Amino acid sequence: MDTIDISNLNRQFLFRQKDVGEPKALVAAKFIMNRVPGVKVTPYFGKIQDKDEDYYMQFNLVICGLDSVEARRWINATLVNMVDPENMESLKPLIDGGTEGFKGQARVILPTVSSCYECSLDMLNKPTAFPICTIANTPRLPEHCIEWASVLEWPRVHGDKKLDTDDPEHIGWLYDIALRRAKDFKIEGVTWSLTQGVVKNIIPAIASTNAIIAASCCNEAFKIATTAASYLNNYFMLIGTDGVYSYTFEHEKRADCPVCGGESLDISVKKDWTVERLIEMLVEKQDIQIKKPSLSTPTKQIYFQAPPQLEEATRPNLEKKVSDLVADGGEITVTASSLPFNLSLRITYT
Amino acid sequence: MAQPDSQELGEATTAIHAQPDSKTRRYDRQLRLWAASGQSALESSRTLVIGATATATSILKNLVLPGIGHFTLLDPKSVSPADAGNNFFLNGYSSIGKNRAEEAVPLLTELNDSVDGKASTKDIDELLRTDEGREWIKSFTLVIAHNLGKDTIETLSKLLWDGLANPPLLVVRSAGFLADFYIQFHEQCIIEPHSETFPSLRLTRPFPALAEWAKSTDYDAIDPTDHAHIPFPIILVKETEKWKAEHNGELPKKYADKQSFKSQIRDLQKKMDEENFEEAEAQSWRISTEVPAPSDIQSLFALSPLSSSADSQSASTASNTVFHALLQTLKLFVESPDGPGCLPLTSTLPDVHTDTESYVKLQKMYKEQAAKEAALFKDILKKTYPDTPLDDSMVDLFVKNTHHVKVLRGRRWGVWEEDKNAIASSFGPAPAATATHLALSSLANLQAQGIEITAEALQAGVVSQLPPNAELPSALDDAIGELVRSPTADLPNTAAFLGGMIAQEAIKMITKQYVPVNGYCVIDLVESWTGIVGAP
Ligand SMILES: [Zn+2]
Numbered sequence A: 001m002d003t004i005d006i007s008n009l010n011r012q013f014l015f016r017q018k019d020v021g022e023p024k025a026l027v028a029a030k031f032i033m034n035r036v037p038g039v040k041v042t043p044y045f046g047k048i049q050d051k052d053e054d055y056y057m058q059f060n061l062v063i064c065g066l067d068s069v070e071a072r073r074w075i076n077a078t079l080v081n082m083v084d085p086e087n088m089e090s091l092k093p094l095i096d097g098g099t100e101g102f103k104g105q106a107r108v109i110l111p112t113v114s115s116c117y118e119c120s121l122d123m124l125n126k127p128t129a130f131p132i133c134t135i136a137n138t139p140r141l142p143e144h145c146i147e148w149a150s151v152l153e154w155p156r157v158h159g160d161k162k163l164d165t166d167d168p169e170h171i172g173w174l175y176d177i178a179l180r181r182a183k184d185f186k187i188e189g190v191t192w193s194l195t196q197g198v199v200k201n202i203i204p205a206i207a208s209t210n211a212i213i214a215a216s217c218c219n220e221a222f223k224i225a226t227t228a229a230s231y232l233n234n235y236f237m238l239i240g241t242d243g244v245y246s247y248t249f250e251h252e253k254r255a256d257c258p259v260c261g262g263e264s265l266d267i268s269v270k271k272d273w274t275v276e277r278l279i280e281m282l283v284e285k286q287d288i289q290i291k292k293p294s295l296s297t298p299t300k301q302i303y304f305q306a307p308p309q310l311e312e313a314t315r316p317n318l319e320k321k322v323s324d325l326v327a328d329g330g331e332i333t334v335t336a337s338s339l340p341f342n343l344s345l346r347i348t349y350t
Numbered sequence B: 001m002a003q004p005d006s007q008e009l010g011e012a013t014t015a016i017h018a019q020p021d022s023k024t025r026r027y028d029r030q031l032r033l034w035a036a037s038g039q040s041a042l043e044s045s046r047t048l049v050i051g052a053t054a055t056a057t058s059i060l061k062n063l064v065l066p067g068i069g070h071f072t073l074l075d076p077k078s079v080s081p082a083d084a085g086n087n088f089f090l091n092g093y094s095s096i097g098k099n100r101a102e103e104a105v106p107l108l109t110e111l112n113d114s115v116d117g118k119a120s121t122k123d124i125d126e127l128l129r130t131d132e133g134r135e136w137i138k139s140f141t142l143v144i145a146h147n148l149g150k151d152t153i154e155t156l157s158k159l160l161w162d163g164l165a166n167p168p169l170l171v172v173r174s175a176g177f178l179a180d181f182y183i184q185f186h187e188q189c190i191i192e193p194h195s196e197t198f199p200s201l202r203l204t205r206p207f208p209a210l211a212e213w214a215k216s217t218d219y220d221a222i223d224p225t226d227h228a229h230i231p232f233p234i235i236l237v238k239e240t241e242k243w244k245a246e247h248n249g250e251l252p253k254k255y256a257d258k259q260s261f262k263s264q265i266r267d268l269q270k271k272m273d274e275e276n277f278e279e280a281e282a283q284s285w286r287i288s289t290e291v292p293a294p295s296d297i298q299s300l301f302a303l304s305p306l307s308s309s310a311d312s313q314s315a316s317t318a319s320n321t322v323f324h325a326l327l328q329t330l331k332l333f334v335e336s337p338d339g340p341g342c343l344p345l346t347s348t349l350p351d352v353h354t355d356t357e358s359y360v361k362l363q364k365m366y367k368e369q370a371a372k373e374a375a376l377f378k379d380i381l382k383k384t385y386p387d388t389p390l391d392d393s394m395v396d397l398f399v400k401n402t403h404h405v406k407v408l409r410g411r412r413w414g415v416w417e418e419d420k421n422a423i424a425s426s427f428g429p430a431p432a433a434t435a436t437h438l439a440l441s442s443l444a445n446l447q448a449q450g451i452e453i454t455a456e457a458l459q460a461g462v463v464s465q466l467p468p469n470a471e472l473p474s475a476l477d478d479a480i481g482e483l484v485r486s487p488t489a490d491l492p493n494t495a496a497f498l499g500g501m502i503a504q505e506a507i508k509m510i511t512k513q514y515v516p517v518n519g520y521c522v523i524d525l526v527e528s529w530t531g532i533v534g535a536p
Helices: A024-035 A053-057 A069-082 A118-123 A132-136 A142-158 A168-184 A192-200 A207-226 A275-284 A308-319 B007-011 B022-026 B028-043 B054-064 B081-086 B100-109 B124-129 B131-138 B150-161 B208-216 B232-246 B255-266 B275-282 B284-288 B295-301 B315-335 B356-384 B392-400 B420-426 B431-449 B455-463 B475-485 B492-511
Strands: A062-064 A094-100 A103-109 A235-239 A245-249 A265-269 A294-296 A301-303 A331-335 A343-349 B046-050 B070-074 B116-120 B142-146 B169-175 B178-184 B187-190 B406-409 B520-524 B529-533
Touching: A053 A069, A062 A069, A062 A207, A069 A094, A069 A118, A094 A207, A103 A207, A132 A142, A142 A168, A142 A192, A168 A192, A192 B028, A207 A235, A207 B054, A207 B492, A245 B529, A265 A275, A275 A294, A275 A301, A275 A308, A301 A308, B022 B028, B028 B492, B046 B054, B054 B070, B054 B100, B054 B142, B054 B169, B054 B492, B070 B100, B100 B116, B124 B131, B124 B150, B131 B150, B142 B150, B142 B492, B150 B169, B150 B178, B150 B431, B169 B431, B169 B492, B178 B431, B178 B475, B178 B492, B187 B315, B208 B232, B208 B356, B232 B255, B232 B275, B232 B284, B255 B275, B255 B284, B275 B284, B295 B315, B315 B356, B315 B392, B356 B392, B420 B431, B431 B455, B431 B475, B431 B520, B431 B529, B455 B475, B492 B520
Parallel strands: A062 A094, A265 A343, B046 B070, B046 B142, B070 B116, B142 B169
Antiparallel strands: A094 A103, A103 A235, A235 A245, A294 A301, A294 A331, A331 A343, B169 B178, B178 B520, B187 B406, B520 B529
16 A cells, blocks of 8 residues: 655565656566566555455465554454365465564464464554653653644644644654753754654564565475475574574463454453453553453443544443443443454453 | 744754755765765775676675775686676677676776776686786775685785785675675774664763762752752762762662662652652663773773784884874873773763753763863874874764774684684584585585596585594585585576675775684575684
8 A cells, every 4th residue: 555655675675766656566566477477466556445255265375464453353363264164275375574673573373273464463562652742741852842732733723634644844844843842842853853753653674684584584485385394383583783683482372362263252350340440550551552442241242442423432432430331241342443353351359 | 041042943944055065965864874984995995806696796886886995806707697687787689798897897887886896807816826816806995705715815815924914805605595605804903883882981980070060969958850850970979979989889780789779869859750860770780881991992902913024114104003003002091190991981872861051061061071081092192103103083982982893813824724613613503504505515616626526526626625434414415415416506696695795894894994804704595594614
């Protein structure tokens, strides 16, 4: 779905200056077919979520070069759900790679057989979040001033107009506002580059690390496709900042993995907790990573974030105690727009 | 502090004019790692790559994209059908029969207009035979060789080892799914290893302004809001002083003492959840880590510069001379009665839970002290080394990184193999990596002698590198099996993987940022692991 940005050119060997602005998939496919005789690459310029199981069923394996957790969770859950134990053809190996600076990892996921992407969600770095009160009242770092500009000032001044972090005009506006804020508070260090880095959550990326991880992914695909050698079981991690350190290990399946585990997630809740408190706890939980969860039991709706009428109708429940709505050992189903599956919780009270 | 007036912010004109230039935007994702200083080192570098194989062009791809200054790709051979099938930087079958380097270079340089790339069809062995050829090889910043014959590598590595100013040599060998590489260098001085540890905040030896702030802080006289905003360094300085006064000037050292020190801080809280006191408790580990100089920095004080009378004038030796002058100055700084008795303060203050005013004040205090100490450092430097040409920005960078600077001392390629017992003892900690390395060496020996590659011949070659009766790990059979299967294959995936690994190391060597491998890095893409053997 992505188009080529000038900042891709420091590591993307299929794109040139003249391709900036063009769809990545189309340019890459064309370049490869030009260079390598006899190879056929079919580009698809669109969202992966717009394709259904029939589409994914036609392939033998899937390699991910995705840049977001959300998209990875989606393809992972989709491939796990596709597995039909009666039909081995439905099991599509998923190869996933990612990098950050001189570090990277590659892994092979055999949906339902080995640990899946969701099983290892707690290995991700916690994103740095700045408390709103710090941003609003006691900024200390240039990052606090930038967050003030993007989180508080942008919606206050521009209303419903969406912030486009790829638009240099928008970054310029944020930079200007953040700079003034910093000046007022005598804080140093607000730059264009930092502003862009904070609002886009930019992760450093270089050609060499990406080559290592891409090669590793292709190498595993090659071994699976040709059976020339056994493939990675199942996780390869590389750190190149201090010499070369790598670690190859088997990441274990989680019995309570909401995607491949089949068991509900056990959650213990204090007897006097309100529904609102439970939601807060779920949002903070590193191993499930959801933003706006909606909750229900098999028989009733507890709280729904959308549509507005339903939200309004269920809002009074936020103040009720969970224990008044769900029995000890009872189940709650969690859904969220960022969650590509329904999460089942088993509630026990303490 | 009053809230700044934000009434007219809506009218703010956009600062789009402040957008960086297109070069900065192109390199944005890497400048965040090695900054303008690393980029400029890359741009002034000249790399020689010997052998236009799939691996070599993959390495170059990853050096051209980030913008090295110049490369020369050296190869007299013509493109074979096998090359056309595995090398992405050839024009497919239409390249067959043409020179390998000349076919690859245009496809590499078109990746980045600012890189100057040249093909050379000369033969490395012939170049090594003439003075002119040898001087030409030595004129590069870095030399990379892939799958060169054993004799050629021996001659080349000796040539480049013979002179401190000669370029480092990266020797890469691969066959099928297996590979190893080695960087031959005399000395790598790293000012910015990008260590993730925080330098000392001077909590146990506070400078005057910091000590004064701590001393004048009266927990009881402060109103409750400000009490919850006392910065943790102030709390820790104050409580350390108190602890020392009550414990004969000693810091809390034993576990039990550290626990009581923590509870001493906890008891200061006036309300539940005063985050600044929680932070002070959580950060109290810092006070037991504040030594005058960490042991690895102290060991650098005793390091004497490498010397070789022949090339004391050359540029690269001179830059290490400056680095050693800086190290000796650092030692004098730590010992100086006018100094703090420890490494210079760096001005980097982590985020501290406090109000804006206190934070800015604290940050200013740290910055001013850091500037004072940097000035003292420069005074000592000038007095001690009046004749050394110094680059002010390099000195500043050094002073900022004195907690982290590193010096690596390397060895000549092949030295490790001269000690058979050292190799045998490497089987213990790294059986598979050692076995794979030996099998690759054995393969190179057989190829040099024109002997047929069989499992028996490879095994005999490995045994000959070991002391009599050395026990062989089972991993050796796997490595030998893989080499017999594909002794000459340059697999595209292995080539791509090595292309990334070698380029990473080349960038670390050229920028002198981050830490390169010292020893052999062994790679097995059957089981997907890497390992290090033969580190000095
Ligand atoms: Zn799972």
